[in-house]
Amino acid sequence: QVQLVQSGAVLRRPGASVKVSCEASRYTFTGYYIHWVRQTPEQGLEWMGWINPNNGDTKYSQKFQGRVTMTRDTSISTAYMDLSSLRSYDTAVYYCARGYLDSRGPCLDNWGQGTLVTVSS
Amino acid sequence: DIQLTQSPSFLSASVGDRVTLTCRASQGIGSYLAWYQQKPGKAPKLLIYGASTLQSGVPSRFSGSGSGTEFTLTISSLQPEDFATYYCQQLNSYPRTFGQGTRVEIK
Numbered sequence: 001q002v003q004l005v006q007s008g009a010v011l012r013r014p015g016a017s018v019k020v021s022c023e024a025s026r027y028t029f030t031g032y033y034i035h036w037v038r039q040t041p042e043q044g045l046e047w048m049g050w051i052n053p054n055n056g057d058t059k060y061s062q063k064f065q066g067r068v069t070m071t072r073d074t075s076i077s078t079a080y081m082d083l084s085s086l087r088s089y090d091t092a093v094y095y096c097a098r099g100y101l102d103s104r105g106p107c108l109d110n111w112g113q114g115t116l117v118t119v120s121s
Numbered sequence: 122d123i124q125l126t127q128s129p130s131f132l133s134a135s136v137g138d139r140v141t142l143t144c145r146a147s148q149g150i151g152s153y154l155a156w157y158q159q160k161p162g163k164a165p166k167l168l169i170y171g172a173s174t175l176q177s178g179v180p181s182r183f184s185g186s187g188s189g190t191e192f193t194l195t196i197s198s199l200q201p202e203d204f205a206t207y208y209c210q211q212l213n214s215y216p217r218t219f220g221q222g223t224r225v226e227i228k
Binding site: 035037044045046047059061062063095097100104105106107108109110111112113114 | 152153154155157164165166167170171172174176208210212215216217218219220221222
């Protein structure tokens with residue numbers, strides 16, 4: 001079945017940036033958008049944006065615009081989420097998820113296992 | 122941004138109970154609503170999309186209904202593995218927002 005495997009937990013200092021990867025397998029990578037969602041105890045689940053692996057088009061939440069960059073490498077079926085100017089409130093579990101769409105509507109049908117990003121001095 | 126308000130925030134129920142969770146949107150979203158189940162330390166898992174379409178492999182005791190601004194997720198007979206937190210998400214407009222969750226615990 002569809003698999004999304006994310007990179008491991010990281011610790012970053014305030015002001016630094018982080019790049020999380022999401023390797024897709026067992027489906028056609030370029031056929032489905034990849035979304036990024038983060039989760040904190042305070043804010044809950046927050047949608048960050050998506051990337052279309054087919055052409056690299058992106059859509060970001062206004063909240064993260066200017067700090068987030070989503071890219072992909074189709075040769076290795078991997079999507080990336082880069083978040084810069086990190087602050088303590090960016091400490092969260094970051095998920096990638098596959099976007100699915102049919103006649104009934106869109107959804108996020110498969111999720112990665114999550115990557116804990118800790119921002120601390 | 123569209124706000125999603127889930128109620129109740131916490132629900133205590135017994136195995137075999139019928140439970141109904143509600144998600145209200147701050148403006149109409151048609152049927153573009155999904156429900157997810159999340160267990161501690163795990164990623165969310167898709168249960169329902171298009172407000173009422175059961176995701177493949179999800180038990181039929183789960184059902185969804187609603188459109189516009191009011192939606193429900195019903196579990197017809199609660200099983201031990203259903204104790205978890207449930208989230209709704211709207212996919213009608215950007216940003217794609219989530220509700221704050223309903224935690225279902227064993228009575």
